[in-house]
Amino acid sequence: MTGTLTLIVLLPLLGFLLNGVLATQLGGNRVGKRFVTVVGCGLPLASFALVLQALAQLQSGDWKPLVEVAYRWALIGDSRFEIAFYFDRLTAVMALIVTGVGSVIHIYSVGYMAHDKSFGRFFAYLNLFLFFMLLLVLGRSLLVLFVGWEGVGLASYLLIGFWFDDLANARAGKKAFITNRIGDAGFLLGMFLLYHAVGTLDMDRINAAFNTAGGAVPAVSASLVGILLFIGASGKSAQIPLHVWLPDAMAGPTPVSALIHAATMVTAGVYLVARMSGVYLHAPEASAVIAIVGVSTAFLAATVALVQNDIKKVLAYSTVSQLGFMFLALGVGAYGVAIFHVMTHAFFKACLFLGAGSVIHALGGEQDLRKMGGLARRVPVTFTTFAIATAAIAGIPPLAGFFSKDEILWYAFASSRGGSVLLWGVAAATALMTAFYMTRLLWLAFLGTSRMTPEVEHHVHESPWSMTGVLVLLAGLSAVGGFIALPHFLEPLLPLPAVNEHLHAFETPLLVVSVVLAASGVALAAWLFGGDPARPAALRERFATAHRWLSGKYFVDELYERVIGRPLVWVSDRVFLRLGDRALLDGTLDGLAALGQRSAGWLARVQTGQLHLYAGLVLAGIVGALIWSWRHV
Amino acid sequence: MDKTQLLLGLALALFALGLLGVIVRRNVLVMLMCMELMLNGVNLSLVTFSQQAGTTAGAVLVFLIFVVATVEIALAIPIVLLLVRDKRTLDLGAYSDLKG
Numbered sequence: 057m058t059g060t061l062t063l064i065v066l067l068p069l070l071g072f073l074l075n076g077v078l079a080t081q082l083g084g085n086r087v088g089k090r091f092v093t094v095v096g097c098g099l100p101l102a103s104f105a106l107v108l109q110a111l112a113q114l115q116s117g118d119w120k121p122l123v124e125v126a127y128r129w130a131l132i133g134d135s136r137f138e139i140a141f142y143f144d145r146l147t148a149v150m151a152l153i154v155t156g157v158g159s160v161i162h163i164y165s166v167g168y169m170a171h172d173k174s175f176g177r178f179f180a181y182l183n184l185f186l187f188f189m190l191l192l193v194l195g196r197s198l199l200v201l202f203v204g205w206e207g208v209g210l211a212s213y214l215l216i217g218f219w220f221d222d223l224a225n226a227r228a229g230k231k232a233f234i235t236n237r238i239g240d241a242g243f244l245l246g247m248f249l250l251y252h253a254v255g256t257l258d259m260d261r262i263n264a265a266f267n268t269a270g271g272a273v274p275a276v277s278a279s280l281v282g283i284l285l286f287i288g289a290s291g292k293s294a295q296i297p298l299h300v301w302l303p304d305a306m307a308g309p310t311p312v313s314a315l316i317h318a319a320t321m322v323t324a325g326v327y328l329v330a331r332m333s334g335v336y337l338h339a340p341e342a343s344a345v346i347a348i349v350g351v352s353t354a355f356l357a358a359t360v361a362l363v364q365n366d367i368k369k370v371l372a373y374s375t376v377s378q379l380g381f382m383f384l385a386l387g388v389g390a391y392g393v394a395i396f397h398v399m400t401h402a403f404f405k406a407c408l409f410l411g412a413g414s415v416i417h418a419l420g421g422e423q424d425l426r427k428m429g430g431l432a433r434r435v436p437v438t439f440t441t442f443a444i445a446t447a448a449i450a451g452i453p454p455l456a457g458f459f460s461k462d463e464i465l466w467y468a469f470a471s472s473r474g475g476s477v478l479l480w481g482v483a484a485a486t487a488l489m490t491a492f493y494m495t496r497l498l499w500l501a502f503l504g505t506s507r508m509t510p511e512v513e514h515h516v517h518e519s520p521w522s523m524t525g526v527l528v529l530l531a532g533l534s535a536v537g538g539f540i541a542l543p544h545f546l547e548p549l550l551p552l553p554a555v556n557e558h559l560h561a562f563e564t565p566l567l568v569v570s571v572v573l574a575a576s577g578v579a580l581a582a583w584l585f586g587g588d589p590a591r592p593a594a595l596r597e598r599f600a601t602a603h604r605w606l607s608g609k610y611f612v613d614e615l616y617e618r619v620i621g622r623p624l625v626w627v628s629d630r631v632f633l634r635l636g637d638r639a640l641l642d643g644t645l646d647g648l649a650a651l652g653q654r655s656a657g658w659l660a661r662v663q664t665g666q667l668h669l670y671a672g673l674v675l676a677g678i679v680g681a682l683i684w685s686w687r688h689v
Numbered sequence: 690m691d692k693t694q695l696l697l698g699l700a701l702a703l704f705a706l707g708l709l710g711v712i713v714r715r716n717v718l719v720m721l722m723c724m725e726l727m728l729n730g731v732n733l734s735l736v737t738f739s740q741q742a743g744t745t746a747g748a749v750l751v752f753l754i755f756v757v758a759t760v761e762i763a764l765a766i767p768i769v770l771l772l773v774r775d776k777r778t779l780d781l782g783a784y785s786d787l788k789g
Contacts, residue, residue, distance in 0.1 A: 664788045665788030667784070668715075668781065
């Protein structure tokens with residue numbers, strides 16, 4: 057045991073402790089920004105280097121998974137609960153994404169947050185997030201994964217509400233946290249069931265148990281476990297019906313949106329399902345549910361993204377939509393492809409978010425697309441990188457998004473594990489919309505004529521090199537990331553599903569169709585927003601009802617408020633507060649106290665202060681006692 | 690009626706007189722004297738029983754009671770003096786400050 061894996065996880069924790077204690081109010085702001093920068097960015101980079109080293113170790117060990125027991129948590133009878141780290145191909149990919157993309161976003165944040173008064177606190181939280189995220193992906197047992205799972209939820213909560221002076225941000229943080237709790241309930245139940253059935257929480261052992269038993273593990277159905285775990289995954293990864301928190305989570309600083317709410321944390325659900333693929337292989341019903349939820353999330357979120365005016369809201373719904381794509385891939389059994397899309401998505405969505413951050417930075421905090429326009433020449437680096445990432449997410453070959461999305465579409469169509477024309481059709485329509493809304497975003501922000509107010513326009517400036525450098529790096533990865541044959545790399549671990557034989561002929565035509573769809577989406581948006589501004593307005597007028605529904609995000613928040621929020625408040629107020637707390641508990645105690653007070657007041661009348669009365673009473677008592685004892689003895 | 694009965698009757702009469710005095714009289718000093726009367730009623734019964742049983746234990750106990758009674762008076766008289774200094778009266782009815 058070399059301790060490499062433990063070190064990978066612990067380095068960001070060290071960063072959190074150092075920055076959290078020394079660079080915040082807690083330790084009296086002992087150190088300056090230079091120290092915070094070195095610690096905050098250096099330790100994640102060190103983690104990244106260690107992940108590379110572990111990967112080399114993995115390769116030289118003939119891809120035999122590395123296992124490292126850091127600590128024995130509990131020993132109950134024969135059951136061991138250990139904090140053990142597990143490193144195989146899947147972990148390697150996820151850890152590389154987390155530490156790699158995480159590190160560059162840390163570097164970006166140095167420029168983005170330079171003028172923030174809570175610079176140290178921000179980096180402390182970011183490092184804390186990385187620690188929990190690495191715990192999540194490196195943990196061998198579901199228990200360790202769950203600790204990381206909750207931890208990233210905490211870090212996400214802290215960072216969404218980072219500017220907590222504004223109540224809306226604090227509310228968004230709470231919403232994210234509480235929505236995730238609902239999913240976690242399902243996750244926990246799934247864990248209990250698995251432990252009951254298999255007797256261990258180590259994920260490799262669970263998968264092995266399901267595989268050797270041919271799916272017939274006694275006392276538990278794989279589909280039930282699969283659906284419960286998926287409820288957890290859908291909370292973390294913002295799938296319908298628990299998607300409502302992610303768009304609101306954009307209240308946090310933009311690097312946070314890029315790191316947590318686009319590139320890494322929200323893909324934890326995808327990772328969980330892929331990691332538990334041994335269970336899902338034997339759970340066709342659960343897989344069907346995942347595919348349907350995934351594709352409907354992808355579709356509905358994309359329709360909402362069509363009409364949003366906040367630059368980060370568009371990207372948020374786009375993230376929800378892309379996560380839907382990943383779950384679609386998981387649902388049809390193409391686990392490796394889903395992880396492939398996790399990776400490419402991490403590249404181009406991080407680039408898009410950071411580009412949006414750069415735009416917001418340049419405009420002094422403006423996020424409304426209607427007040428942008430014509431930025432291309434003012435912030436050329438941001439524009440170029442943003443355009444590359446847009447082309448990547450739209451699925452223009454040969455950029456990264458094209459490869460992963462096309463594979464998802466192909467398996468949605470042809471997988472022998474539940475692929476169907478319907479799934480493909482909805483996904484293809486979503487891909488078209490993706491190309492459309494991303495081009496719309498690009499056009500409204502960077503091209504056309506400026507709609508900025510003069511004083512904002514005066515201050516527009518390109519971001520510092522620490523930000524643009526990261527953008528260039530991520531744009532480069534978005535461009536070439538598709539050539540990493542990730543599904544092939546993961547195949548020994550996550551085999552790709554068999555393709556229905558008679559559908560092989562469709563592979564090339566579908567490829568052409570998806571390229572045509574992407575191109576036509578781009579062209580449509582360019583035609584609509586590139587010309588007369590009256591054109592989109594006329595379209596909006598024509599479909600006023602549809603537009604109202606879309607810009608209202610299908611009024612899901614309002615529905616939840618009506619159906620869940622208000623009844624809950626009513627029950628809490630009437631039943632629990634007024635009836636239970638005030639009437640029953642307070643009433644009983646107040647009644648007892650009043651009874652004591654009143655009887656004491658009545659008995660106090662005997663206390664006249666007259667010694668004679670007391671003596672008389674003593675006499676009466678003695679006489680009574682004598683008579684009693686005479687009678688009874 | 691033999692001598693023992695007579696003496697026990699006297700002891701009972703002394704005790705009852707003392708008790709009656711404590712309850713009905715209001716003068717503090719008289720009440721203290723009545724308490725002494727009760728003690729002496731008890732003393733008389735003790736020596737009577739001691740005589741009857743032919744042991745000395747009862748008679749010894751009487752001396753103990755004498756000592757206790759002396760000490761009690763030595764404490765009670767100063768308390769009464771302090772009370773009187775405060776309210777200039779020996780009437781117990783004036784000292785009902787501790788009523789509930």
